[in-house]
Amino acid sequence: xxxxxxxPFVNFVVxxxxxxxxxxxxxxxxxxxxxxxxxxVFLSWPVVRLRLRGVAVLPLAxxxxxxxxxxxxxxxxxxxxxxxxxxxxxxxxxLASGFHQLLPALLxxxxxLNIGVVIGMAPREMAMLAAxxxxxxxxxxxxxxxxxxxxxxxxxxxxxxxxxxxxxISMGTLVQSGTLHYLPALAVRARAYAAVIVPILLVSAxxxxxxxxxxxxxxxx
Numbered sequence: 165x166x167x168x169x170x171x172p173f174v175n176f177v178v179x180x181x182x183x184x185x186x187x188x189x190x191x192x193x194x195x196x197x198x199x200x201x202x203x204x205v206f207l208s209w210p211v212v213r214l215r216l217r218g219v220a221v222l223p224l225a226x227x228x229x230x231x232x233x234x235x236x237x238x239x240x241x242x243x244x245x246x247x248x249x250x251x252x253x254x255x256x257x258x259l260a261s262g263f264h265q266l267l268p269a270l271l272x273x274x275x276x277l278n279i280g281v282v283i284g285m286a287p288r289e290m291a292m293l294a295a296x297x298x299x300x301x302x303x304x305x306x307x308x309x310x311x312x313x314x315x316x317x318x319x320x321x322x323x324x325x326x327x328x329x330x331x332x333i334s335m336g337t338l339v340q341s342g343t344l345h346y347l348p349a350l351a352v353r354a355r356a357y358a359a360v361i362v363p364i365l366l367v368s369a370x371x372x373x374x375x376x377x378x379x380x381x382x383x384x385x
Contacts, residue, residue, distance in 0.1 A: 204275060208284060211281050248365055
């Protein structure tokens with residue numbers, strides 16, 4: 165009985181340690197990641213303005229892939245699942261690239277560039293993909309709720325990216341200095357990622373699915 169009651173306490177302590185490890189121990193690197201992301205978004209401006217299709221090929225191809233996976237007339241659950249898995253995999257790659265501290269930093273800058281390109285060039289692409297665009301189902305979230313969900317996505321998804329990149333940067337520093345080997349360092353961060361970041365990304369994905377459903381519903385209206 166005592167043993168069984170001790171398990172929740174251990175889980176609570178472990179969870180608290182992981183939250184501290186992710187958000188407190190990596191706060192400075194997360195600020196660096198946010199700055200790099202902003203630089204990437206800024207650099208996307210000439211790409212969009214000059215219509216540099218070569219630079220835009222990959223982000224627009226990823227957009228097409230996500231739209232195909234979501235499919236026509238998807239449920240909120242399907243949309244959220246696709247977005248959750250996609251974001252979880254892509255952001256983990258940013259973390260796991262920490263063989264060297266520069267790699268996750270460059271990927272964060274590149275992510276900002278890609279997002280800026282998608283925002284600037286997606287309208288034409290989405291027009292080309294109109295047949296595959298998700299359409300609203302019978303239930304439509306109120307406009308205010310859809311806007312709130314859009315804000316929630318920004319407040320949740322971007323910090324997940326920044327702190328994951330921060331963990332990759334710190335890992336690269338440890339690996340390059342010889343303080344810790346790559347796999348043990350990755351294992352610690354992978355556990356923290358699964359326990360902290362992935363659940364937050366799930367909430368963000370549900371909010372994003374509701375925001376998309378609301379936006380498409382308003383467009384149809």
